[in-house]
Amino acid sequence: MNIPIKVMIADDHQMVREGIVQLLELDNDIVVNGQAGDGYECLNIINKRKTDILLLDINMPKMDGMEVLKYIKVNKSELKVLMLTIHNEVEYLIKAVEIGVDGYVLKDSDFSILKKAIIDVYKGEKYIQPELTPLLNRKMAEKEELNNNLKDPLTEREMQVLKLITEGLYNKEIANILDISERTVKNHVSKIFKKINVTDRTQAAVYALRNNLVEL
Secondary structure, three states: OOOOEEEEEEOOOHHHHHHHHHHHOOOOOEEEEEEEOOHHHHHHHHOOOOOOEEEEOOOOOOOOHHHHHHHHHHOOOOOEEEEEEOOOOHHHHHHHHHHOOOEEEEOOOOHHHHHHHHHHHHOOOOEEOHHHHHHHHHHHHHHHHHHHOOOOOOOHHHHHHHHHHHOOOOHHHHHHHHOOOHHHHHHHHHHHHHHHOOOOHHHHHHHHHHOOOOOO
16 A cells, blocks of 8 residues: 555553554554543544544443444544454444444454454445354344334334434434434434334333344
8 A cells, every 4th residue: 555544543451552553563554643541532632633543442441432433423533443342242343333333353353354454444345353244244134123023114214313312312412413403303203102102212212222223
């Protein structure tokens, strides 16, 4: 590649960060232009420094990786986010995918896998570590089947609204995140209640979690 990919690393374990830096610095296609040990520090750096890809851990103090990912995607940043984590549980993967993560790689992977993920994501492609893909596909298929079993299935937008309801957000907050009007959100909420046969937000959240329609 002609231009090195600018990569930042956010991980609360200094030894892990230093190990990743050493690996990446051996590659002429990649340059490390920042490190952070918590979520707030991470956002502070990326707001000041041009970065192509953020290698983001999930478990961090002050503001965890999922919150950082959500902030980046809500604010429509051009920054690509590649989760680099120890978590191979499909629930974490699904949550990251639903928020809009660009890639997901386990920390015990070979460097060749990490580099491929970085390059693919840099090119605008999605990268999920191959052995995790069957788990993701199966879980997503189960959710789709459950939704299809409803007499009137939820639309993609209604699923997004339901997920945010489950996270405890109000209509105004949902409107800001989805970049739609508060009136539109209210209409979606009414339709969701009718489709899943509930009468309030708490019941809707319980229904969504009990039936694995969303992951927290």
